[in-house]
Amino acid sequence: MLGKCLKYDLKYIYKVLIVFYLIDIVFAIFTRILFTFDNSFMSHVLFLIASGTTISFMFSIIINNLMRVWARFVKNLYGDESYLTHTLPISKSIIYNSKFLSSIITMATSILVILLCVVIAYYSKENLEILKSTLQFFANSLNSTTIKVILTAFFVIFLEFTTILQAGFTGILLGYRENNLKMAKSIIYGFLNYLFVVVISVLIIYIIGLFNPNIMALFNSNPNNTITVDVVKTALTLGISLYIIFISIYYYIDIKIFKKGVNVL
Amino acid sequence: MELLECIHIYKDYDKKQVLKDINLKIPRGKIIGLLGKNGMGKTTLIKLINDLLTPTSGKILINGESIGINSKKIISYLPERTYLDKSMTIKETLKYFEDFYDNFDTKKAKKLIKDLDLEIDTKISKMSKGMQEKLQLILVMSRNALLYILDEPLGGVDPATRDYILDTILNNFNEDASVIISTHLISDIERILDEVIFIDKGKIILASDADKLREKENGSIDEIFRRMFKC
Amino acid sequence: MNFIFDNNRPIYIQLVEQLEIYIISGKIKSGEKLPSVRDLALKTKVNPNTMQKALAELENLKLIYTERTNGKYVTKDKKLLDKFKDKYAKEKTKKYINEMKELGFNNSEIIDYLKIKEDI
Numbered sequence: 171m172l173g174k175c176l177k178y179d180l181k182y183i184y185k186v187l188i189v190f191y192l193i194d195i196v197f198a199i200f201t202r203i204l205f206t207f208d209n210s211f212m213s214h215v216l217f218l219i220a221s222g223t224t225i226s227f228m229f230s231i232i233i234n235n236l237m238r239v240w241a242r243f244v245k246n247l248y249g250d251e252s253y254l255t256h257t258l259p260i261s262k263s264i265i266y267n268s269k270f271l272s273s274i275i276t277m278a279t280s281i282l283v284i285l286l287c288v289v290i291a292y293y294s295k296e297n298l299e300i301l302k303s304t305l306q307f308f309a310n311s312l313n314s315t316t317i318k319v320i321l322t323a324f325f326v327i328f329l330e331f332t333t334i335l336q337a338g339f340t341g342i343l344l345g346y347r348e349n350n351l352k353m354a355k356s357i358i359y360g361f362l363n364y365l366f367v368v369v370i371s372v373l374i375i376y377i378i379g380l381f382n383p384n385i386m387a388l389f390n391s392n393p394n395n396t397i398t399v400d401v402v403k404t405a406l407t408l409g410i411s412l413y414i415i416f417i418s419i420y421y422y423i424d425i426k427i428f429k430k431g432v433n434v435l
Numbered sequence: 436m437e438l439l440e441c442i443h444i445y446k447d448y449d450k451k452q453v454l455k456d457i458n459l460k461i462p463r464g465k466i467i468g469l470l471g472k473n474g475m476g477k478t479t480l481i482k483l484i485n486d487l488l489t490p491t492s493g494k495i496l497i498n499g500e501s502i503g504i505n506s507k508k509i510i511s512y513l514p515e516r517t518y519l520d521k522s523m524t525i526k527e528t529l530k531y532f533e534d535f536y537d538n539f540d541t542k543k544a545k546k547l548i549k550d551l552d553l554e555i556d557t558k559i560s561k562m563s564k565g566m567q568e569k570l571q572l573i574l575v576m577s578r579n580a581l582l583y584i585l586d587e588p589l590g591g592v593d594p595a596t597r598d599y600i601l602d603t604i605l606n607n608f609n610e611d612a613s614v615i616i617s618t619h620l621i622s623d624i625e626r627i628l629d630e631v632i633f634i635d636k637g638k639i640i641l642a643s644d645a646d647k648l649r650e651k652e653n654g655s656i657d658e659i660f661r662r663m664f665k666c
Numbered sequence: 667m668n669f670i671f672d673n674n675r676p677i678y679i680q681l682v683e684q685l686e687i688y689i690i691s692g693k694i695k696s697g698e699k700l701p702s703v704r705d706l707a708l709k710t711k712v713n714p715n716t717m718q719k720a721l722a723e724l725e726n727l728k729l730i731y732t733e734r735t736n737g738k739y740v741t742k743d744k745k746l747l748d749k750f751k752d753k754y755a756k757e758k759t760k761k762y763i764n765e766m767k768e769l770g771f772n773n774s775e776i777i778d779y780l781k782i783k784e785d786i
Contacts, residue, residue, distance in 0.1 A: 174534045178520075185522070253518035257485050258535045259507040349449045431489035434482070466713050598711075605708055625673055627713045646676035646716070655673035 171260045175268035176275075179246075183238045183276045190234050191283045194227035198287035205291075224291050228284045232331060235280045239273045240338050244356075248346050252434050266428045270421060273335045281328040322406065329413035336420035337363035343427045367416050375408060436499045438463050438582055438613055439484065444493035446479055446637075453479050455637045457493070461582070461613055466627055468645070469617040470660060471634035477617040478515065480634070481586050485512045497582070508538070511580035515587050517567045521560040525553060525570065536578055544577035547603070565596065572600060576607035583614040589623055597623055622657040631656055635664060669710045677712055681720035689729050689740055690750045700730065700738040 201224050204217035246255050247265075255265060301320070341360025346352045379386035385404060439461035446454040454476050461467060471477050482488040484495055486502050497506035519528055525548060532539045548555065551569060559567060572588065588600050605627060608614050618624055625631075631648065633641040640663065641648075645656060652659045671680050688694045700706065703721060707714040721738060724730045728746055730738050741747065766776045 171535075177534075178531065182520070182522075250516050250518050251520055253485075253487065253512075253514040253516065256487050257507055257510070257512050259504045260535065261504055431486065433489060434487040465715065601711065602708070605711065605713070610704075610714065622673060626671055626677055626711065627716075629713055629715050646678055646719075649674065649676045653674075657673060 172264050172268055172271075175260065175264055176271055179242060179268050179272035180275065182242050182246075183235070183272060186238060187231070187234055187276060187280065190227060190231045191280075194224060194231060194283065194287050195290065197224040197227060198290035200224075201291040205294075221291065224287055228287060231280050231284060235276055236331065236335060236338070239269075239276060239335055240342065242272070243269055243339060243342055244346075244353075247432065248342075248352070248434060252432070256432060256434065262429050262431075263425060266425055269339070270336075270424070273339070274332055277328060277332050277335060281324055281331070285324050326406070326409060326413075329410060329417070333367055333413050333416050333420075334364055336417050336424070337367060339424050340420050340427075343424055347427070347433070363420070371409075371412050371416075374412065375405070378408070437461060437496070438498060439615075440496040441480075441484075442494045442496070444480070444483065444495065445491045446476075446483060446488065447491045453637050454483075454490075457637075457639055459632070459639065459642070461615065463581070463611055463613055465629040466608075466614045466616065468621070468624060468628040468631045468656070469615055469634060470619070470621055470631055470656070471617075472619055472664065475635050476637040477634055478586055479637075481512075481514075481584055481615075481617060484584060485510065485514075508536075509581040511575045511578040511583045513572060513575040513583070513585040513588060515590065517559075517564070517571055519559050519567065519571065522558070524556050524558050526555045528559065528570075528574070529555075532574055532578075538579040539574075540577045540579060543607070544573055547573040547577065547607075565592070568592075569596070569599070572603055576603055579609060581612050583608055583612060585614065585616045587618055588616060589618055589620050601627060621660055622655065625656040628656070633660060633663065669712075671712075678716050678719040678723065681710065681712065681717065682723045685720065685724055686727075686729060686750065687754070689724075690747055690754060694740055696740055696744065696747060697742045698740050699736070700740065702737065 197220055200220040201217065204213055204220050207213040207217070245251050247269075258265075338360040340363050341358070342356040344359040345354075345356025348355050375385060382404070437460045439459070441457050441459040444454055444457040444459075445452065457476075457480060469477050469480070479488065483490050484497070484502070486507070495502055498509065500506060520531075523531065529541055529544055532544070533541050545555070548570065551566070551573075553562075553566065553570070559570070562570065572585075575583065575585070583604075585604070588604070589597050592600065601624070604614060604616070616624060616628070625645065628645045631641070631643060631645050632639060648656065648659060652662075654662070669681070669684055671677055685694075689696075694700070700721075701709070703717050704714050706721075707717040710717065721730065725732065725738070727750075728743065729741055729750065731741060732738050763776060766779070771779070
């Protein structure tokens with residue numbers, strides 16, 4: 171049954187998202203083609219336009235992804251459609267898991283498409299070299315290649331947005347338990363949830379910093395105080411584990427709330 | 436074992452009591468009218484049975500079990516509003532029902548849709564409100580359920596549609612099943628009722644066999660209802 | 667078959683009355699098989715349970731009978747049908763006479779009216 175639920179959830183989210191993916195890929199290809207053109211003024215302007223569009227569509231993909239996932243959640247669980255969703259002979263955890271998985275899957279594909287567009291539009295030996303020299307310091311010391319660093323960065327971005335999605339879900343679940351102004355309260359709760367994630371993360375990193383002077387360097391804006399390799403490494407590991415912990419906590423809370431039953435008006 | 440049993444159900448909204456101590460037993464093979472003016476708790480009770488609301492206190496048993504997957508398998512529910520995903524076509528909607536309900540009779544649904552002269556590839560959003568409601572009734576009645584719960588199926592429809600709806604209900608419910616029809620339009624529907632339940636201000640005022648009540652009170656159900664609630 | 671109901675009286679009693687008339691008038695012939703309860707309910711737009719109750723009543727009155735597996739049939743008992751016809755005829759006549767008397771006619775005047783029925 172989870173498969174069937176997922177099928178419909180994904181269908182709904184991808185229906186529009188796919189269009190954004192295609193447009194972005196098309197513009198990425200344009201960017202690529204215009205980039206290889208001669209250096210005339212016209213082709214340079216066109217390159218800038220294509221490049222700008224490609225990048226702005228990357229943001230649109232993320233925003234659209236967030237919005238569609240949340241819209242599906244609200245419409246399907248609290249709107250008119252909820253009259254069907256909640257009367258289907260499937261367990262509440264399956265209904266919720268499907269929403270959770272569809273949010274992760276779509277965010278993962280969105281990030282992959284964005285990565286793909288970056289590669290299509292900008293990948294070249296020269297660009298890679300520029301990046302390499304910028305990242306050299308980290309990359310070498312992290313014992314990995316530039317590409318691995320880039321991939322890790324994208325993974326962190328993916329986790330960041332997945333956390334935002336989950337904070338939103340919890341916000342909606344809390345907001346719709348109220349008797350009035352459900353939508354507005356959902357947004358406020360969702361925002362507070364995300365704020366909570368940020369504050370707690372900073373706090374945790376700070377507390378660790380109290381015992382680890384290297385980490386403390388992150389809080390020090392003194393330009394003489396260089397951020398060392400170890401710090402980046404620890405910060406990344408810490409960040410990734412914190413995201414995963416937050417996502418798990420929100421998942422646990424959401425399932426708890428959701429299983430208590432809904433009050434659809 | 437009763438098909439449906441409500442035991443001391445209370446429901447509060449925002450400190451306001453909407454249902455007060457509802458006790459109810461619904462047997463098999465009957466058509467039951469849940470009758471009451473608007474805003475007296477009919478829809479609230481129905482939504483509680485369908486897991487769309489959670490009771491403040493009390494218990495609901497369906498076939499002896501509390502609400503859950505099993506109760507949802509045997510209840511086919513027609514809400515007041517259209518609950519279909521409007522971006523889907525009729526065909527996709529049929530597939531959706533087939534995917535989730537083992538007891539959905541696609542053939543029957545297709546036949547009924549054809550009788551309405553509806554194209555199967557039509558998008559729900561392209562259909563009129565009235566047509567959407569009829570489609571929804573078809574979907575609900577095409578399930579081989581044990582309990583059909585129809586919330587205000589006749590709200591604001593013309594006489595021809597009313598006949599269509601009543602015919603569809605009578606034609607399609609199977610003999611061991613019960614049907615609960617909630618309505619405030621009593622005269623339109625009372626002929627097909629076995630039993631009636633009067634609900635007023637969140638309480639069940641009366642539950643009786645329809646013909647016995649007519650005999651005893653010497654009038655139509657509609658008239659008896661009007662006499663009782665002076666509307 | 668065309669049924670008209672008055673919501674003020676029990677539906678099953680009205681069904682019994684109207685089916686009785688169909689049977690004794692021969693619109694449903696003696697010995698004829700009746701449609702199934704469900705079909706009859708659909709035709710008359712009543713609840714199948716109500717139709718079932720009405721048919722049970724007719725069976726009590728012996729106007730119809732059940733053949734084990736084949737369904738329900740209208741009685742072949744002509745005497746019984748005549749008895750019902752007689753009952754109805756008497757009822758209607760009595761009603762007519764009462765109404766005429768209320769209008770102030772006496773018995774011989776009523777008979778005169780009955781004789782000129784062709785001219786009305």
